[in-house]
Amino acid sequence: MKIAIIAYGFSGSTLPLAKHLRKRGHIVTCFYLVDPGTSSLEGIDFDCSYLRPGIHTVKSSFVNQYFVDDEILIYTVVLVRKRQNLGNTILNKIIGKIDHNTIYGLCDRIKKEKYDLINLVGHTHPMELIGKYLLDQKLFYSLHEVMKNHAEAKADANVAASFALKNGIPIIVHSLKSFNDISTFSRKLGNTSFLKLIRFGMFETFQEYRQMGYNPEISDNFLLFIGYILPYKGLSILYDACELLEKERILNFKIVVAGKGYDPILPKLKANKHFILKNKYITNQEFVDLISSCKSVVCPYLSASQSGIPQVASIFSKPVIASNVGAFPEVIRTGKNGILIESANKEELAAAINKIMCDNQYYDNLSPQLLGADESFLYDWNFICNQYEDFFNEIVN
Known part of the structure:
Protein backbone atom coordinates (compact mmCIF):
# COMPACT_ATOMS: atom_id res chain seq x y z
CA MET A 1 0.00 0.00 0.00
CA LYS A 2 0.98 3.62 -0.48
CA ILE A 3 0.82 5.28 2.94
CA ALA A 4 1.27 8.87 4.10
CA ILE A 5 2.08 9.61 7.74
CA ILE A 6 1.34 13.21 8.78
CA ALA A 7 2.54 13.81 12.32
CA TYR A 8 2.73 16.67 14.77
CA GLY A 9 5.67 15.31 16.80
CA PHE A 10 5.96 11.61 17.71
CA SER A 11 8.84 10.90 15.33
CA GLY A 12 10.29 8.52 17.95
CA SER A 13 7.47 6.05 17.29
CA THR A 14 6.53 6.85 13.67
CA LEU A 15 9.99 6.54 12.09
CA PRO A 16 10.49 2.91 13.22
CA LEU A 17 6.93 2.17 12.10
CA ALA A 18 7.68 3.63 8.66
CA LYS A 19 10.89 1.61 8.39
CA HIS A 20 9.28 -1.71 9.30
CA LEU A 21 6.29 -1.13 7.02
CA ARG A 22 8.68 -0.32 4.16
CA LYS A 23 10.51 -3.61 4.75
CA ARG A 24 7.17 -5.33 4.10
CA GLY A 25 6.83 -3.66 0.72
CA HIS A 26 4.63 -0.69 1.62
CA ILE A 27 5.50 2.73 0.18
CA VAL A 28 5.69 5.18 3.09
CA THR A 29 6.11 8.96 3.09
CA CYS A 30 6.38 10.99 6.31
CA PHE A 31 5.36 14.62 6.80
CA TYR A 32 6.28 16.29 10.12
CA LEU A 33 4.71 19.57 11.25
CA VAL A 34 7.42 21.78 12.75
CA ASP A 35 8.13 25.33 13.91
CA PRO A 36 10.39 27.67 11.89
CA GLY A 37 14.06 27.00 12.62
CA THR A 38 13.56 23.37 13.66
CA SER A 39 16.73 21.33 13.16
CA SER A 40 15.73 18.12 14.95
CA LEU A 41 12.81 16.04 16.15
CA GLU A 42 12.54 13.27 18.71
CA GLY A 43 15.23 10.75 17.75
CA ILE A 44 16.25 12.45 14.49
CA ASP A 45 18.63 15.32 13.61
CA PHE A 46 18.57 17.30 10.36
CA ASP A 47 21.60 18.58 8.44
CA CYS A 48 20.10 22.08 8.49
CA SER A 49 17.21 24.02 10.00
CA TYR A 50 14.03 24.88 8.11
CA LEU A 51 12.88 28.49 8.41
CA ARG A 52 10.61 29.24 5.46
CA PRO A 53 6.92 28.29 5.77
CA GLY A 54 5.95 25.43 3.47
CA ILE A 55 6.96 21.85 2.70
CA HIS A 56 10.65 20.92 2.60
CA THR A 57 12.45 17.68 1.77
CA VAL A 58 14.46 16.65 4.83
CA LYS A 59 18.20 16.49 4.33
CA SER A 60 19.71 14.34 7.04
CA SER A 61 22.73 12.07 7.08
CA PHE A 62 21.18 10.59 10.20
CA VAL A 63 18.04 9.59 8.26
CA ASN A 64 20.18 8.02 5.55
CA GLN A 65 22.07 6.08 8.20
CA TYR A 66 18.90 4.78 9.88
CA PHE A 67 16.96 3.83 6.77
CA VAL A 68 19.98 2.70 4.68
CA ASP A 69 18.42 1.13 1.56
CA ASP A 70 14.79 1.69 2.56
CA GLU A 71 13.27 4.26 0.21
CA ILE A 72 11.31 6.53 2.54
CA LEU A 73 10.75 10.22 1.83
CA ILE A 74 10.59 12.56 4.82
CA TYR A 75 9.36 16.15 4.70
CA THR A 76 9.02 18.98 7.20
CA VAL A 77 5.90 21.13 7.04
CA VAL A 78 6.89 24.48 8.55
CA LEU A 79 4.07 26.39 10.27
CA VAL A 80 4.59 29.88 11.72
CA ARG A 81 1.75 29.49 14.29
CA LYS A 82 -0.26 32.31 15.83
CA ARG A 83 1.14 33.93 18.96
CA GLN A 84 -1.21 34.11 21.94
CA ASN A 85 0.35 37.36 23.14
CA LEU A 86 -0.43 39.03 19.80
CA GLY A 87 -4.18 38.50 20.22
CA ASN A 88 -6.45 39.59 17.37
CA THR A 89 -3.81 41.67 15.61
CA ILE A 90 -3.13 42.06 11.90
CA LEU A 91 0.16 40.19 12.33
CA ASN A 92 -1.62 37.18 13.84
CA LYS A 93 -4.16 37.24 11.01
CA ILE A 94 -1.32 37.19 8.48
CA ILE A 95 0.32 34.28 10.32
CA GLY A 96 -3.00 32.42 10.32
CA LYS A 97 -3.39 32.97 6.58
CA ILE A 98 0.15 31.73 5.87
CA ASP A 99 -0.38 28.58 7.93
CA HIS A 100 -3.79 27.95 6.38
CA ASN A 101 -2.24 28.10 2.91
CA THR A 102 0.54 25.70 3.98
CA ILE A 103 -1.93 23.20 5.44
CA TYR A 104 -4.23 23.45 2.44
CA GLY A 105 -1.23 22.98 0.13
CA LEU A 106 -0.18 19.89 2.08
CA CYS A 107 -3.65 18.35 1.85
CA ASP A 108 -3.92 19.18 -1.85
CA ARG A 109 -0.57 17.48 -2.45
CA ILE A 110 -1.67 14.41 -0.48
CA LYS A 111 -4.80 14.10 -2.61
CA LYS A 112 -2.90 14.48 -5.88
CA GLU A 113 -0.40 11.78 -4.90
CA LYS A 114 -3.28 9.33 -4.36
CA TYR A 115 -2.32 7.51 -1.17
CA ASP A 116 -4.18 4.34 -0.25
CA LEU A 117 -4.14 5.33 3.42
CA ILE A 118 -3.35 8.49 5.38
CA ASN A 119 -2.28 8.24 9.02
CA LEU A 120 -2.75 11.44 11.06
CA VAL A 121 -0.60 11.30 14.19
CA GLY A 122 -1.21 13.93 16.87
CA HIS A 123 -3.95 15.26 19.09
CA THR A 124 -3.68 19.07 18.96
CA HIS A 125 -4.53 21.75 16.40
CA PRO A 126 -4.15 21.67 13.40
CA MET A 127 -4.58 17.87 13.23
CA GLU A 128 -8.36 18.21 13.22
CA LEU A 129 -8.14 20.80 10.41
CA ILE A 130 -6.01 18.46 8.30
CA GLY A 131 -8.57 15.73 8.92
CA LYS A 132 -11.34 18.07 7.77
CA TYR A 133 -9.58 18.77 4.47
CA LEU A 134 -8.93 15.04 3.93
CA LEU A 135 -12.36 13.68 4.90
CA ASP A 136 -12.90 12.32 1.40
CA GLN A 137 -9.74 10.18 1.70
CA LYS A 138 -9.05 6.85 3.45
CA LEU A 139 -7.60 8.17 6.70
CA PHE A 140 -7.20 7.19 10.33
CA TYR A 141 -5.86 8.86 13.45
CA SER A 142 -3.14 7.60 15.79
CA LEU A 143 -3.65 9.27 19.16
CA HIS A 144 -1.05 9.19 21.92
CA GLU A 145 -3.38 11.39 23.99
CA VAL A 146 -7.17 11.37 23.91
CA MET A 147 -7.95 13.82 26.74
CA LYS A 148 -7.51 17.57 26.80
CA ASN A 149 -5.83 17.27 30.19
CA HIS A 150 -5.14 13.85 31.71
CA ALA A 151 -4.52 15.50 35.10
CA GLU A 152 -8.24 16.32 35.37
CA ALA A 153 -10.55 13.57 36.63
CA LYS A 154 -13.35 14.43 34.18
CA ALA A 155 -11.43 15.83 31.23
CA ASP A 156 -13.02 16.17 27.81
CA ALA A 157 -11.69 14.59 24.64
CA ASN A 158 -9.05 16.66 22.84
CA VAL A 159 -9.70 18.31 19.46
CA ALA A 160 -8.38 15.47 17.30
CA ALA A 161 -10.18 12.75 19.27
CA SER A 162 -13.44 14.72 19.19
CA PHE A 163 -13.16 15.36 15.44
CA ALA A 164 -12.36 11.72 14.64
CA LEU A 165 -15.21 10.38 16.79
CA LYS A 166 -17.80 12.82 15.44
CA ASN A 167 -16.86 11.93 11.86
CA GLY A 168 -16.56 8.17 12.34
CA ILE A 169 -12.86 8.12 11.45
CA PRO A 170 -10.94 4.98 12.57
CA ILE A 171 -8.65 5.56 15.55
CA ILE A 172 -5.55 3.76 16.82
CA VAL A 173 -4.45 4.33 20.41
CA HIS A 174 -1.29 2.97 21.99
CA SER A 175 -2.19 2.02 25.55
CA LEU A 176 -5.02 0.25 27.34
CA LYS A 177 -5.55 3.44 29.38
CA SER A 178 -6.13 5.48 26.21
CA PHE A 179 -8.28 2.72 24.70
CA ASN A 180 -10.58 2.75 27.73
CA ASP A 181 -10.76 6.55 27.64
CA ILE A 182 -11.57 6.76 23.91
CA SER A 183 -14.12 3.95 24.25
CA THR A 184 -15.90 5.92 26.98
CA PHE A 185 -16.02 9.04 24.81
CA SER A 186 -17.25 6.96 21.87
CA ARG A 187 -20.12 5.45 23.88
CA LYS A 188 -21.19 8.88 25.11
CA LEU A 189 -21.46 10.06 21.51
CA GLY A 190 -23.25 6.90 20.41
CA ASN A 191 -20.42 6.65 17.93
CA THR A 192 -19.44 3.84 15.58
CA SER A 193 -15.77 4.76 15.02
CA PHE A 194 -13.48 1.78 14.54
CA LEU A 195 -11.14 1.77 17.56
CA LYS A 196 -7.94 -0.28 17.75
CA LEU A 197 -5.28 -0.74 20.43
CA ILE A 198 -1.77 -1.15 18.98
CA ARG A 199 1.29 -0.50 21.14
CA PHE A 200 4.45 1.13 19.85
CA GLY A 201 7.87 -0.47 20.20
CA MET A 202 11.34 0.74 21.05
CA PHE A 203 12.37 4.13 19.70
CA GLU A 204 15.05 2.55 17.53
CA THR A 205 16.44 5.75 16.04
CA PHE A 206 18.15 6.54 19.36
CA GLN A 207 20.38 3.51 18.78
CA SER A 376 7.22 -8.06 25.45
CA PHE A 377 5.95 -9.46 22.12
CA LEU A 378 3.30 -6.69 22.15
CA TYR A 379 6.12 -4.15 21.73
CA ASP A 380 7.97 -5.98 18.96
CA TRP A 381 7.83 -4.00 15.71
CA ASN A 382 7.16 -7.12 13.62
CA PHE A 383 4.13 -8.01 15.74
CA ILE A 384 3.04 -4.36 15.65
CA CYS A 385 3.25 -4.31 11.84
CA ASN A 386 1.09 -7.44 11.68
CA GLN A 387 -1.56 -5.56 13.64
CA TYR A 388 -1.26 -2.51 11.40
CA GLU A 389 -1.65 -4.60 8.25
CA ASP A 390 -4.78 -6.26 9.66
CA PHE A 391 -6.07 -2.79 10.50
CA PHE A 392 -5.28 -1.52 6.99
CA ASN A 393 -7.19 -4.39 5.40
CA GLU A 394 -10.22 -3.76 7.60
CA ILE A 395 -10.27 -0.08 6.63
CA VAL A 396 -9.74 -0.60 2.91
CA ASN A 397 -12.07 -3.57 2.55
Whole structure:
Protein backbone atom coordinates (compact mmCIF):
# COMPACT_ATOMS: atom_id res chain seq x y z
CA MET A 1 0.00 0.00 0.00
CA LYS A 2 0.98 3.62 -0.48
CA ILE A 3 0.82 5.28 2.94
CA ALA A 4 1.27 8.87 4.10
CA ILE A 5 2.08 9.61 7.74
CA ILE A 6 1.34 13.21 8.78
CA ALA A 7 2.54 13.81 12.32
CA TYR A 8 2.73 16.67 14.77
CA GLY A 9 5.67 15.31 16.80
CA PHE A 10 5.96 11.61 17.71
CA SER A 11 8.84 10.90 15.33
CA GLY A 12 10.29 8.52 17.95
CA SER A 13 7.47 6.05 17.29
CA THR A 14 6.53 6.85 13.67
CA LEU A 15 9.99 6.54 12.09
CA PRO A 16 10.49 2.91 13.22
CA LEU A 17 6.93 2.17 12.10
CA ALA A 18 7.68 3.63 8.66
CA LYS A 19 10.89 1.61 8.39
CA HIS A 20 9.28 -1.71 9.30
CA LEU A 21 6.29 -1.13 7.02
CA ARG A 22 8.68 -0.32 4.16
CA LYS A 23 10.51 -3.61 4.75
CA ARG A 24 7.17 -5.33 4.10
CA GLY A 25 6.83 -3.66 0.72
CA HIS A 26 4.63 -0.69 1.62
CA ILE A 27 5.50 2.73 0.18
CA VAL A 28 5.69 5.18 3.09
CA THR A 29 6.11 8.96 3.09
CA CYS A 30 6.38 10.99 6.31
CA PHE A 31 5.36 14.62 6.80
CA TYR A 32 6.28 16.29 10.12
CA LEU A 33 4.71 19.57 11.25
CA VAL A 34 7.42 21.78 12.75
CA ASP A 35 8.13 25.33 13.91
CA PRO A 36 10.39 27.67 11.89
CA GLY A 37 14.06 27.00 12.62
CA THR A 38 13.56 23.37 13.66
CA SER A 39 16.73 21.33 13.16
CA SER A 40 15.73 18.12 14.95
CA LEU A 41 12.81 16.04 16.15
CA GLU A 42 12.54 13.27 18.71
CA GLY A 43 15.23 10.75 17.75
CA ILE A 44 16.25 12.45 14.49
CA ASP A 45 18.63 15.32 13.61
CA PHE A 46 18.57 17.30 10.36
CA ASP A 47 21.60 18.58 8.44
CA CYS A 48 20.10 22.08 8.49
CA SER A 49 17.21 24.02 10.00
CA TYR A 50 14.03 24.88 8.11
CA LEU A 51 12.88 28.49 8.41
CA ARG A 52 10.61 29.24 5.46
CA PRO A 53 6.92 28.29 5.77
CA GLY A 54 5.95 25.43 3.47
CA ILE A 55 6.96 21.85 2.70
CA HIS A 56 10.65 20.92 2.60
CA THR A 57 12.45 17.68 1.77
CA VAL A 58 14.46 16.65 4.83
CA LYS A 59 18.20 16.49 4.33
CA SER A 60 19.71 14.34 7.04
CA SER A 61 22.73 12.07 7.08
CA PHE A 62 21.18 10.59 10.20
CA VAL A 63 18.04 9.59 8.26
CA ASN A 64 20.18 8.02 5.55
CA GLN A 65 22.07 6.08 8.20
CA TYR A 66 18.90 4.78 9.88
CA PHE A 67 16.96 3.83 6.77
CA VAL A 68 19.98 2.70 4.68
CA ASP A 69 18.42 1.13 1.56
CA ASP A 70 14.79 1.69 2.56
CA GLU A 71 13.27 4.26 0.21
CA ILE A 72 11.31 6.53 2.54
CA LEU A 73 10.75 10.22 1.83
CA ILE A 74 10.59 12.56 4.82
CA TYR A 75 9.36 16.15 4.70
CA THR A 76 9.02 18.98 7.20
CA VAL A 77 5.90 21.13 7.04
CA VAL A 78 6.89 24.48 8.55
CA LEU A 79 4.07 26.39 10.27
CA VAL A 80 4.59 29.88 11.72
CA ARG A 81 1.75 29.49 14.29
CA LYS A 82 -0.26 32.31 15.83
CA ARG A 83 1.14 33.93 18.96
CA GLN A 84 -1.21 34.11 21.94
CA ASN A 85 0.35 37.36 23.14
CA LEU A 86 -0.43 39.03 19.80
CA GLY A 87 -4.18 38.50 20.22
CA ASN A 88 -6.45 39.59 17.37
CA THR A 89 -3.81 41.67 15.61
CA ILE A 90 -3.13 42.06 11.90
CA LEU A 91 0.16 40.19 12.33
CA ASN A 92 -1.62 37.18 13.84
CA LYS A 93 -4.16 37.24 11.01
CA ILE A 94 -1.32 37.19 8.48
CA ILE A 95 0.32 34.28 10.32
CA GLY A 96 -3.00 32.42 10.32
CA LYS A 97 -3.39 32.97 6.58
CA ILE A 98 0.15 31.73 5.87
CA ASP A 99 -0.38 28.58 7.93
CA HIS A 100 -3.79 27.95 6.38
CA ASN A 101 -2.24 28.10 2.91
CA THR A 102 0.54 25.70 3.98
CA ILE A 103 -1.93 23.20 5.44
CA TYR A 104 -4.23 23.45 2.44
CA GLY A 105 -1.23 22.98 0.13
CA LEU A 106 -0.18 19.89 2.08
CA CYS A 107 -3.65 18.35 1.85
CA ASP A 108 -3.92 19.18 -1.85
CA ARG A 109 -0.57 17.48 -2.45
CA ILE A 110 -1.67 14.41 -0.48
CA LYS A 111 -4.80 14.10 -2.61
CA LYS A 112 -2.90 14.48 -5.88
CA GLU A 113 -0.40 11.78 -4.90
CA LYS A 114 -3.28 9.33 -4.36
CA TYR A 115 -2.32 7.51 -1.17
CA ASP A 116 -4.18 4.34 -0.25
CA LEU A 117 -4.14 5.33 3.42
CA ILE A 118 -3.35 8.49 5.38
CA ASN A 119 -2.28 8.24 9.02
CA LEU A 120 -2.75 11.44 11.06
CA VAL A 121 -0.60 11.30 14.19
CA GLY A 122 -1.21 13.93 16.87
CA HIS A 123 -3.95 15.26 19.09
CA THR A 124 -3.68 19.07 18.96
CA HIS A 125 -4.53 21.75 16.40
CA PRO A 126 -4.15 21.67 13.40
CA MET A 127 -4.58 17.87 13.23
CA GLU A 128 -8.36 18.21 13.22
CA LEU A 129 -8.14 20.80 10.41
CA ILE A 130 -6.01 18.46 8.30
CA GLY A 131 -8.57 15.73 8.92
CA LYS A 132 -11.34 18.07 7.77
CA TYR A 133 -9.58 18.77 4.47
CA LEU A 134 -8.93 15.04 3.93
CA LEU A 135 -12.36 13.68 4.90
CA ASP A 136 -12.90 12.32 1.40
CA GLN A 137 -9.74 10.18 1.70
CA LYS A 138 -9.05 6.85 3.45
CA LEU A 139 -7.60 8.17 6.70
CA PHE A 140 -7.20 7.19 10.33
CA TYR A 141 -5.86 8.86 13.45
CA SER A 142 -3.14 7.60 15.79
CA LEU A 143 -3.65 9.27 19.16
CA HIS A 144 -1.05 9.19 21.92
CA GLU A 145 -3.38 11.39 23.99
CA VAL A 146 -7.17 11.37 23.91
CA MET A 147 -7.95 13.82 26.74
CA LYS A 148 -7.51 17.57 26.80
CA ASN A 149 -5.83 17.27 30.19
CA HIS A 150 -5.14 13.85 31.71
CA ALA A 151 -4.52 15.50 35.10
CA GLU A 152 -8.24 16.32 35.37
CA ALA A 153 -10.55 13.57 36.63
CA LYS A 154 -13.35 14.43 34.18
CA ALA A 155 -11.43 15.83 31.23
CA ASP A 156 -13.02 16.17 27.81
CA ALA A 157 -11.69 14.59 24.64
CA ASN A 158 -9.05 16.66 22.84
CA VAL A 159 -9.70 18.31 19.46
CA ALA A 160 -8.38 15.47 17.30
CA ALA A 161 -10.18 12.75 19.27
CA SER A 162 -13.44 14.72 19.19
CA PHE A 163 -13.16 15.36 15.44
CA ALA A 164 -12.36 11.72 14.64
CA LEU A 165 -15.21 10.38 16.79
CA LYS A 166 -17.80 12.82 15.44
CA ASN A 167 -16.86 11.93 11.86
CA GLY A 168 -16.56 8.17 12.34
CA ILE A 169 -12.86 8.12 11.45
CA PRO A 170 -10.94 4.98 12.57
CA ILE A 171 -8.65 5.56 15.55
CA ILE A 172 -5.55 3.76 16.82
CA VAL A 173 -4.45 4.33 20.41
CA HIS A 174 -1.29 2.97 21.99
CA SER A 175 -2.19 2.02 25.55
CA LEU A 176 -5.02 0.25 27.34
CA LYS A 177 -5.55 3.44 29.38
CA SER A 178 -6.13 5.48 26.21
CA PHE A 179 -8.28 2.72 24.70
CA ASN A 180 -10.58 2.75 27.73
CA ASP A 181 -10.76 6.55 27.64
CA ILE A 182 -11.57 6.76 23.91
CA SER A 183 -14.12 3.95 24.25
CA THR A 184 -15.90 5.92 26.98
CA PHE A 185 -16.02 9.04 24.81
CA SER A 186 -17.25 6.96 21.87
CA ARG A 187 -20.12 5.45 23.88
CA LYS A 188 -21.19 8.88 25.11
CA LEU A 189 -21.46 10.06 21.51
CA GLY A 190 -23.25 6.90 20.41
CA ASN A 191 -20.42 6.65 17.93
CA THR A 192 -19.44 3.84 15.58
CA SER A 193 -15.77 4.76 15.02
CA PHE A 194 -13.48 1.78 14.54
CA LEU A 195 -11.14 1.77 17.56
CA LYS A 196 -7.94 -0.28 17.75
CA LEU A 197 -5.28 -0.74 20.43
CA ILE A 198 -1.77 -1.15 18.98
CA ARG A 199 1.29 -0.50 21.14
CA PHE A 200 4.45 1.13 19.85
CA GLY A 201 7.87 -0.47 20.20
CA MET A 202 11.34 0.74 21.05
CA PHE A 203 12.37 4.13 19.70
CA GLU A 204 15.05 2.55 17.53
CA THR A 205 16.44 5.75 16.04
CA PHE A 206 18.15 6.54 19.36
CA GLN A 207 20.38 3.51 18.78
CA GLU A 208 22.02 5.39 15.92
CA TYR A 209 23.56 7.95 18.26
CA ARG A 210 27.05 7.28 19.50
CA GLN A 211 27.10 6.65 23.24
CA MET A 212 29.59 9.26 24.37
CA GLY A 213 28.94 9.04 28.11
CA TYR A 214 27.67 11.86 30.27
CA ASN A 215 30.27 13.41 32.52
CA PRO A 216 33.57 11.92 33.70
CA GLU A 217 33.06 13.65 37.06
CA ILE A 218 29.91 11.59 37.70
CA SER A 219 30.00 7.82 37.98
CA ASP A 220 27.40 5.67 36.24
CA ASN A 221 25.73 5.28 39.63
CA PHE A 222 23.26 8.14 39.13
CA LEU A 223 19.48 8.22 38.99
CA LEU A 224 17.96 10.07 36.03
CA PHE A 225 14.76 12.08 35.61
CA ILE A 226 14.52 13.24 32.00
CA GLY A 227 11.92 14.94 29.84
CA TYR A 228 9.91 18.14 29.72
CA ILE A 229 9.47 19.43 33.27
CA LEU A 230 5.92 20.06 34.48
CA PRO A 231 4.38 19.90 37.98
CA TYR A 232 2.33 16.76 37.21
CA LYS A 233 5.55 14.79 36.65
CA GLY A 234 6.12 14.59 40.40
CA LEU A 235 9.53 16.18 40.96
CA SER A 236 8.33 17.38 44.37
CA ILE A 237 7.69 13.74 45.37
CA LEU A 238 11.14 12.79 44.10
CA TYR A 239 12.67 15.56 46.21
CA ASP A 240 10.77 14.41 49.32
CA ALA A 241 11.78 10.78 48.73
CA CYS A 242 15.44 11.73 48.43
CA GLU A 243 15.20 13.72 51.66
CA LEU A 244 14.03 10.52 53.38
CA LEU A 245 17.02 8.64 51.95
CA GLU A 246 19.34 11.42 53.06
CA LYS A 247 18.03 11.20 56.63
CA GLU A 248 18.78 7.48 56.61
CA ARG A 249 22.28 8.24 55.29
CA ILE A 250 21.88 5.97 52.25
CA LEU A 251 21.84 8.65 49.57
CA ASN A 252 25.31 7.98 48.17
CA PHE A 253 24.53 8.78 44.53
CA LYS A 254 23.50 11.77 42.44
CA ILE A 255 20.08 12.49 40.95
CA VAL A 256 20.25 14.17 37.55
CA VAL A 257 17.15 16.12 36.50
CA ALA A 258 17.32 17.05 32.82
CA GLY A 259 14.78 18.88 30.70
CA LYS A 260 13.23 22.17 29.72
CA GLY A 261 10.21 23.48 31.61
CA TYR A 262 9.25 24.65 35.09
CA ASP A 263 8.18 23.25 38.43
CA PRO A 264 8.08 25.29 41.68
CA ILE A 265 10.40 22.70 43.27
CA LEU A 266 13.31 23.53 40.93
CA PRO A 267 15.01 26.10 43.24
CA LYS A 268 15.17 23.46 45.99
CA LEU A 269 16.67 20.92 43.59
CA LYS A 270 19.27 23.44 42.49
CA ALA A 271 20.26 24.14 46.10
CA ASN A 272 20.51 20.46 47.08
CA LYS A 273 23.98 18.93 46.73
CA HIS A 274 22.56 15.54 45.74
CA PHE A 275 20.78 16.91 42.66
CA ILE A 276 22.30 17.99 39.35
CA LEU A 277 19.86 20.19 37.45
CA LYS A 278 20.08 20.63 33.67
CA ASN A 279 17.03 22.85 33.14
CA LYS A 280 17.30 23.32 29.38
CA TYR A 281 16.39 21.77 26.06
CA ILE A 282 18.03 18.34 25.86
CA THR A 283 19.35 17.39 22.43
CA ASN A 284 19.00 13.86 21.09
CA GLN A 285 22.70 13.25 21.68
CA GLU A 286 22.47 14.49 25.28
CA PHE A 287 19.38 12.36 25.78
CA VAL A 288 21.29 9.25 24.69
CA ASP A 289 24.37 10.20 26.71
CA LEU A 290 22.33 10.61 29.88
CA ILE A 291 20.20 7.47 29.58
CA SER A 292 23.08 5.26 28.47
CA SER A 293 25.22 6.47 31.39
CA CYS A 294 22.73 6.34 34.27
CA LYS A 295 21.95 3.36 36.47
CA SER A 296 18.17 3.82 36.40
CA VAL A 297 15.45 6.18 35.18
CA VAL A 298 12.70 7.53 37.44
CA CYS A 299 9.22 8.72 36.40
CA PRO A 300 7.38 9.72 39.62
CA TYR A 301 4.39 11.13 37.72
CA LEU A 302 1.22 12.20 39.52
CA SER A 303 -0.85 11.53 36.39
CA ALA A 304 -0.17 10.36 32.85
CA SER A 305 -1.62 8.87 29.71
CA GLN A 306 1.59 7.29 28.47
CA SER A 307 5.26 8.08 28.03
CA GLY A 308 7.99 7.24 25.54
CA ILE A 309 10.68 7.18 28.25
CA PRO A 310 10.44 3.37 28.83
CA GLN A 311 10.74 2.82 25.06
CA VAL A 312 14.13 4.55 25.12
CA ALA A 313 15.32 3.23 28.50
CA SER A 314 14.77 -0.35 27.33
CA ILE A 315 17.11 0.19 24.36
CA PHE A 316 19.95 0.86 26.78
CA SER A 317 18.82 -1.79 29.32
CA LYS A 318 18.00 0.71 32.05
CA PRO A 319 15.31 -0.19 34.60
CA VAL A 320 12.54 2.33 35.21
CA ILE A 321 10.98 3.35 38.53
CA ALA A 322 7.53 4.69 37.68
CA SER A 323 4.24 5.64 39.28
CA ASN A 324 1.29 3.31 38.80
CA VAL A 325 -0.51 5.76 36.48
CA GLY A 326 -1.38 5.90 32.79
CA ALA A 327 0.32 3.27 30.66
CA PHE A 328 3.29 2.71 32.98
CA PRO A 329 1.74 -0.49 34.47
CA GLU A 330 1.51 -1.91 30.93
CA VAL A 331 5.23 -1.59 30.21
CA ILE A 332 6.86 -1.70 33.67
CA ARG A 333 6.60 -4.80 35.85
CA THR A 334 8.03 -4.78 39.36
CA GLY A 335 10.94 -7.17 39.68
CA LYS A 336 11.13 -7.67 35.91
CA ASN A 337 12.19 -4.41 34.23
CA GLY A 338 11.81 -1.90 37.04
CA ILE A 339 9.55 -1.04 39.97
CA LEU A 340 6.04 0.40 40.05
CA ILE A 341 5.00 2.56 43.00
CA GLU A 342 1.78 4.24 44.09
CA SER A 343 1.55 7.80 42.82
CA ALA A 344 2.50 10.60 45.26
CA ASN A 345 3.86 8.11 47.82
CA LYS A 346 7.28 9.39 48.87
CA GLU A 347 7.93 6.41 51.17
CA GLU A 348 7.33 3.88 48.39
CA LEU A 349 9.41 5.93 45.99
CA ALA A 350 12.28 6.15 48.48
CA ALA A 351 12.18 2.37 49.03
CA ALA A 352 12.13 1.70 45.27
CA ILE A 353 15.06 4.05 44.64
CA ASN A 354 17.04 2.40 47.42
CA LYS A 355 16.25 -1.06 46.01
CA ILE A 356 17.31 -0.21 42.46
CA MET A 357 20.31 1.95 43.29
CA CYS A 358 21.78 0.08 46.26
CA ASP A 359 20.77 -3.60 46.00
CA ASN A 360 23.11 -4.88 43.30
CA GLN A 361 21.77 -8.44 43.39
CA TYR A 362 18.22 -7.21 42.78
CA TYR A 363 19.46 -4.91 40.01
CA ASP A 364 21.44 -7.64 38.25
CA ASN A 365 18.39 -9.95 38.16
CA LEU A 366 16.27 -7.43 36.25
CA SER A 367 15.66 -7.62 32.49
CA PRO A 368 15.19 -3.94 31.64
CA GLN A 369 15.48 -4.53 27.89
CA LEU A 370 12.05 -6.22 27.89
CA LEU A 371 9.17 -3.77 27.55
CA GLY A 372 6.08 -5.27 29.13
CA ALA A 373 8.22 -8.09 30.60
CA ASP A 374 6.27 -11.33 29.91
CA GLU A 375 4.21 -9.52 27.25
CA SER A 376 7.22 -8.06 25.45
CA PHE A 377 5.95 -9.46 22.12
CA LEU A 378 3.30 -6.69 22.15
CA TYR A 379 6.12 -4.15 21.73
CA ASP A 380 7.97 -5.98 18.96
CA TRP A 381 7.83 -4.00 15.71
CA ASN A 382 7.16 -7.12 13.62
CA PHE A 383 4.13 -8.01 15.74
CA ILE A 384 3.04 -4.36 15.65
CA CYS A 385 3.25 -4.31 11.84
CA ASN A 386 1.09 -7.44 11.68
CA GLN A 387 -1.56 -5.56 13.64
CA TYR A 388 -1.26 -2.51 11.40
CA GLU A 389 -1.65 -4.60 8.25
CA ASP A 390 -4.78 -6.26 9.66
CA PHE A 391 -6.07 -2.79 10.50
CA PHE A 392 -5.28 -1.52 6.99
CA ASN A 393 -7.19 -4.39 5.40
CA GLU A 394 -10.22 -3.76 7.60
CA ILE A 395 -10.27 -0.08 6.63
CA VAL A 396 -9.74 -0.60 2.91
CA ASN A 397 -12.07 -3.57 2.55
